[in-house]
Amino acid sequence: DAxxxxxxxxxxxxxxxxxxxxxxxxxxxxxxxWYQQKSSQAPKLLFHYYDKDFNNEADTPDNFQSRRPNTSxxxxxxxxxxxxDAAMYLCATSRVGTQxxxxxGPGTRLLVL
Amino acid sequence: DAKTTxxxxxxxxxxxxxxxxxxxxxxxxxxxxxxxxxxxxxxPEYVIHGLTSNVNNRMAxxxxxxxxxxxxxxxxxxxxxxxxxxYCILKASGGGNKLTFxxxxxxxxxx
Numbered sequence: 001d002a003x004x005x006x007x008x009x010x011x012x013x014x015x016x017x018x019x020x021x022x023x024x025x026x027x028x029x030x031x032x033x034w035y036q037q038k039s040s041q042a043p044k045l046l047f048h049y050y051d052k053d054f055n056n057e058a059d060t061p062d063n064f065q066s067r068r069p070n071t072s073x074x075x076x077x078x079x080x081x082x083x084x085d086a087a088m089y090l091c092a093t094s095r096v097g098t099q100x101x102x103x104x105g106p107g108t109r110l111l112v113l
Numbered sequence: 114d115a116k117t118t119x120x121x122x123x124x125x126x127x128x129x130x131x132x133x134x135x136x137x138x139x140x141x142x143x144x145x146x147x148x149x150x151x152x153x154x155x156x157p158e159y160v161i162h163g164l165t166s167n168v169n170n171r172m173a174x175x176x177x178x179x180x181x182x183x184x185x186x187x188x189x190x191x192x193x194x195x196x197x198x199x200y201c202i203l204k205a206s207g208g209g210n211k212l213t214f215x216x217x218x219x220x221x222x223x224x
Contacts, residue, residue, distance in 0.1 A: 042217060043157065045211055048211070099147075099204060103159075104157050
């Protein structure tokens with residue numbers, strides 16, 4: 001089945017130690033998104049790629065960066081994780097269009113020690 | 114984006130219909146109404162969307178008020194697997210495909 005895959009499902013890192021979260025998709029969608037979801041809160045969009053065009057949300061901290069080397073893969077890099085960055089990170093994909101369905105992966109839960 | 118208001122939580126019994134309300138009094142004429150749900154420990158999943166007319170699919174029905182200031186997601190027969198947070202989201206026509214999630218409604222389904 002076509003899907004959005006996130007690895008690992010759980011990631012533990014140390015305060016200030018860079019960490020990379022991975023997302024891959026077999027849907028061949030042009031658009032890929034990264035959301036952050038803190039405990040008991042709704043998901044919040046960090047940024048998205050339209051093909052190779054990167055679109056950052058205005059309030060996304062500089063500590064968060066992303067790479068999309070090809071259509072299938074997208075990475076979330078947290079340069080210096082703080083305790084406040086502990087959250088579920090969700091990757092999603094969609095076709096191009098304003099009303100297109102977004103397909104989410106299962107998420108990676110990040111713990112910062 | 115226009116704002117939506119949903120009850121924090123609702124309860125239902127299994128096999129009974131569930132009506133999840135959403136208020137969006139500041140909706141604009143080109144805003145579509147989307148519903149997503151998030152099951153425990155999973156990413157959100159699409160449920161249904163519409164503009165003006167009522168919509169049906171295999172998961173649910175969407176009833177949209179005539180003035181479009183409110184809508185209701187209808188689960189015809191709730192099961193335990195429908196226990197989730199349901200998000201009502203407005204998306205403008207044009208301006209990208211971003212989802213701005215509100216607080217959602219936590220649906221509890223009991224035997």
